[in-house]
Amino acid sequence: MAATTKVVLLDIEGTVCPISFVKDILFPYALQALPGTLNTQWDSPAFARYRDAFPAEHAASREAFAAHVEDLTRRDVKAPYLKSLQGYLWEKGYQTGQLKAPLFPDVAPRFASWKREGVTVVIYSSGSVPAQKLLFAHTNGDPADLVPDIAGFFDTVNAGPKTEAASYEKIAARFPEDLAGECLFLSDNVKEVEAAKLAGMQSFVVERPGNAELSAEARQQHRVIQSFAEL
Ligand SMILES: CSCCC(=O)C(=O)COP(=O)(O)O
Numbered sequence: 001m002a003a004t005t006k007v008v009l010l011d012i013e014g015t016v017c018p019i020s021f022v023k024d025i026l027f028p029y030a031l032q033a034l035p036g037t038l039n040t041q042w043d044s045p046a047f048a049r050y051r052d053a054f055p056a057e058h059a060a061s062r063e064a065f066a067a068h069v070e071d072l073t074r075r076d077v078k079a080p081y082l083k084s085l086q087g088y089l090w091e092k093g094y095q096t097g098q099l100k101a102p103l104f105p106d107v108a109p110r111f112a113s114w115k116r117e118g119v120t121v122v123i124y125s126s127g128s129v130p131a132q133k134l135l136f137a138h139t140n141g142d143p144a145d146l147v148p149d150i151a152g153f154f155d156t157v158n159a160g161p162k163t164e165a166a167s168y169e170k171i172a173a174r175f176p177e178d179l180a181g182e183c184l185f186l187s188d189n190v191k192e193v194e195a196a197k198l199a200g201m202q203s204f205v206v207e208r209p210g211n212a213e214l215s216a217e218a219r220q221q222h223r224v225i226q227s228f229a230e231l
């Protein structure tokens with residue numbers, strides 16, 4: 001991390017918490033909560049905004065809706081309307097304590113030191129902004145709620161796809177002028193790192209237990225870190 005770095009932009013899955021938390025805990029939780037939610041809330045105004053964001057053919061019936069959610073989840077499609085629904089379905093799990101985000105051990109301490117150093121922490125994930133806030137409000141860290149230490153949240157709705165340079169340019173444009181050129185993006189996804197670099201950000205690949213194997217080319221072209229403590 002350059003001495004001039006003023007903003008750290010963080011991916012979530014595979015960067016601050018294990019991919020298995022998302023794939024093996026969060027996704028199954030949402031699928032399990034879905035039938036009850038559809039039975040009791042299908043026509044409720046609170047649920048209508050999630051239902052109506054789905055393509056009409058998949059929102060024609062509870063059955064079609066459930067089948068589409070299952071298919072998208074199985075294929076890990078990052079459709080904004082699915083991500084938004086997932087955030088809604090996870091709410092109760094976080095509130096009851098059934099869901100708690102297992103951050104890698106270096107994450108919360110580094111948040112604290114970045115705060116002391118005056119470095120701004122911002123999140124950019126395919127998960128919806130409400131889902132991001134739930135996750136960071138309910139972690140295994142100390143303190144468990146890291147939301148007060150996060151200055152901004154970006155997703156594919158308010159920034160755009162994570163593999164496109166334009167999304168990072170849009171995010172940088174939201175920072176005060178003196179911070180925009182001093183941003184470090186950290187992600188497990190090499191394509192995201194390449195897009196951030198194209199947009200003029202500094203960016204490193206984060207290699208965590210359970211992540212996909214990195215190619216030799218990726219290791220050659222990008223700095224790879226295993227822990228935020230290396231920064
Ligand atoms: C915001 S928590 C759930 C994470 C999620 O749904 C997801 O798709 C993670 O993608 P990321 O961009 O953080 O790798």
Ligand SMILES: [Mg+2]
Nearest residue numbers: 011013014188
């Ligand atoms: Mg990721």
